[in-house]
């Protein structure tokens with residue numbers, strides 16, 4: 480099987496990256512991870528990627544203009560041969576120019592049921608609002624933050640006594656399951672249900 484090449488962008492622990500990587504090890508998986516890149520050279524996910532034999536790239540965004548940092552990240556991604564980009568806890572808002580170069584080929588996993596709670600601190604806001612559920616959304620990335628076409632969602636019940644941390648831990652389980660399914664459907668052009 481010819482597999483689609485995916486670059487995964489992270490900023491931290493990279494558990495979503497790990498979930499995509501291990502999903503890609505299945506023989507029927509239509510994608511492979513060809514690069515793990517980060518805006519934080521200290522991101523723990525880079526250590527795992529290297530241990531798993533996946534090429535990595537890291538460039539701190541600190542003291543670098545956003546557009547220049549994006550250009551460097553884009554160059555590394557294209558150098559890797561990646562055909563798709565998966566943001567996996569990548570904590571930088573991308574410039575319109577970067578996004579335009581990957582229109583329809585870049586996805587993100589967001590820890591809320593979009594369009595509710597774009598941006599950060601999603602679990603905190605869902606709990607404070609008294610919502611019955613939080614959840615996860617996988618969507619195409621557009622210039623507008625967390626606003627792209629939705630590829631899949633999983634609701635996660637909020638239980639009495641939940642803190643942002645306890646809810647985040649359950650949502651992360653749903654993220655790990657949903658992301659690889661949505662990415663596989665995307666790269667194969669499969670429009671069926673998630």
Ligand SMILES: Nc1nc2c(c(=O)[nH]1)N[C@@H](CN(C=O)c1ccc(C(=O)N[C@@H](CCC(=O)O)C(=O)O)cc1)CN2
Pocket residue numbers: 566569570571572573574575578587588589590598599620621622623624625626627
């Ligand atoms: N142009 C786009 N860029 C990004 C998108 C997107 O949809 N369009 N998704 C985000 C992912 N994300 C939420 O899912 C997100 C990441 C980061 C931020 C943010 O406010 N970042 C700040 C820095 C915050 C920090 O360092 O803690 C910033 O970039 O200045 C909001 C939402 C990825 N990019």
Ligand SMILES: NCC(=O)N[C@@H]1O[C@H](COP(=O)([O-])[O-])[C@@H](O)[C@H]1O
Pocket residue numbers: 489490491492493494495496567568569570588589590598599651654
């Ligand atoms: N707005 C982006 C955002 O908040 N992303 C969230 O960061 C976490 C990264 O975890 P990971 O590094 O273990 O995959 C995940 O929960 C992901 O949804």
